[in-house]
Each structure stands twice: as C-alpha cells, then as structure tokens.
Amino acid sequence: MEMKEEQFQDKPLRLFVAVRIPESIQLLLEAWRLRNEDQLAFKKWTHLEDYHITVQFLGDAEAGRVPEITDALKRASLKINPFDLEFGSFGTFGTAEAPRVLWAGVIDQSGGLDKIYEAVTSEMGELGFAKEARPYRPHVTIARKYAGKSPFPGQNLPLLTEKNSGSGGTAEPLIWEVNEFVLFSTHLHEKPMYEILEAVQMKDS
Known part of the structure; x- marks a missing residue:
C-alpha cells in the first residue's frame, strides 16, 4: 500500500498497531448499534470504519519514522501465520x-493475537516504543461513556446477530480469518477517526 505524501509532515502522528475487523462484521456491528443505541445511552459510538482490535499503542511519533516502523512491522509479520478469530x-x-x-x-x-502482540511489541521495543505494563486484553470497542438514567443492563444486552438458534437464543458464531495487521494514524474529532498508513500481510503457513 502506498503512503500519501501529505502524511509525511512536520506534525507528529498519533500511531497504533491493530487488527482490522472485516467489512461484513463491521456492517453487523453497525446494524446492532442502530437497533440499540436509543436504549443504550452511550455518548460516543465507534464509527463503522473504526472497529479494530488494538495490538499496541505507540503514541506520538514524527512522520519521518513511519518507514522504519513499517519495516519493523514487516519483520514481525514473518513470525505469524494467518489464524481465525x-x-x-x-x-x-x-x-x-x-x-x-x-x-x-x-x-x-490458536493464540494468534498473543503471537502478534509479542512479535510487534518486541520489534517496537527495539525502536523505543515500550509496551504497556498491564496485561494484554484484546477487544473491540463499541461505545464510550454511558449516560443513561437507569443502570446499564449489562447482563441483558441484545445479541449481536438476529439469527439465533434454539430456545436459549445463542448467537451464531461470527468467525473470520486474520491475515494482516495495520499501522493506524489517529485524527481526533474526525469521522472516521483512524487512517491506515500501512497494511502488513502475514506469511502463509
């Protein structure tokens, strides 16, 4: 993927490494939001194109460092095979x-996310980007800042999909293959907020 010339400016970039969510599941998440946002009164909902699983937050970095970060991510990708989530x-x-x-x-x-995390944080550590002290907890942020008048219905959230099986209402599995991770730049107060600077393909097994 080519990086735009205007990305290389004097202003620092706010960077992080993440696994993207495929478009088909993005659309399911968006449909779930539209069905439930009136009942679940969060102040901020994730934009359709911004759903992701963070691997490592890098913070502010000079735009001129993007090529060396990209090269390090490509080295990390050689240690990981595609896997299912x-x-x-x-x-x-x-x-x-x-x-x-x-x-x-x-x-x-398969523990694929942990492998990405270890490979990426190892390479980024060589460039001076320290990993967080807290344990890695991969997840997809859906919304922020609950502001409802009633307590949040945590144990009674609607299922993600409308296609349920059996009387227990168990949702059908949503499975996809992860074969890349990306370097994102954050643009605060914009929608979508995250811009892909580089997509790094994993090696085939």
Whole structure:
C-alpha cells in the first residue's frame, strides 16, 4: 500500500498497531448499534470504519519514522501465520452501573493475537516504543461513556446477530480469518477517526 505524501509532515502522528475487523462484521456491528443505541445511552459510538482490535499503542511519533516502523512491522509479520478469530460476548470497563467503555470480546483458539502482540511489541521495543505494563486484553470497542438514567443492563444486552438458534437464543458464531495487521494514524474529532498508513500481510503457513 502506498503512503500519501501529505502524511509525511512536520506534525507528529498519533500511531497504533491493530487488527482490522472485516467489512461484513463491521456492517453487523453497525446494524446492532442502530437497533440499540436509543436504549443504550452511550455518548460516543465507534464509527463503522473504526472497529479494530488494538495490538499496541505507540503514541506520538514524527512522520519521518513511519518507514522504519513499517519495516519493523514487516519483520514481525514473518513470525505469524494467518489464524481465525471469533466474536465473543460483550463486556465493559468501569463501573457496572455506568461503564466508560462497552466492548465485544474475541475468542482466539490458536493464540494468534498473543503471537502478534509479542512479535510487534518486541520489534517496537527495539525502536523505543515500550509496551504497556498491564496485561494484554484484546477487544473491540463499541461505545464510550454511558449516560443513561437507569443502570446499564449489562447482563441483558441484545445479541449481536438476529439469527439465533434454539430456545436459549445463542448467537451464531461470527468467525473470520486474520491475515494482516495495520499501522493506524489517529485524527481526533474526525469521522472516521483512524487512517491506515500501512497494511502488513502475514506469511502463509
């Protein structure tokens, strides 16, 4: 993927590495939001094109460093094979009654996300980007800042899909293959907020 000339400016870029969500599941998440946002009173909902799983937040970096970061991510990609992910249940950060973040979990049977995390943070560490001290908890942020008048209905959230099986209402699995990760630049207060600077393909097994 070619990087735009205007990306290389004097102004620092706010960068992070992430796994994108495929368009088909983006659309399911968007449909779920449209069905439920009136009942789930969050102040900010993730834009359709901004759904992702963060691997490592890098913070502010000079635009001229993007090529060396990209080269390091390509080295990291050689250590990882494509793998499958499945959406898990919803969860929250913050208090149960008024969470600050609503997220969707992911089921990673092969440990592929942990492998990406270790490979990327190792390469980024060589460039001076330290990984966070807290444990890695991959998830997809759906919304932020609950502002409802009633306590948040955490245990009674609607299912992601409308196609349910059996009387228990278990959602059908949503599974996709992860074969790349990306370097994002953040544009605060814009929609969508994240711009892809580089997409790095994993090696085939």
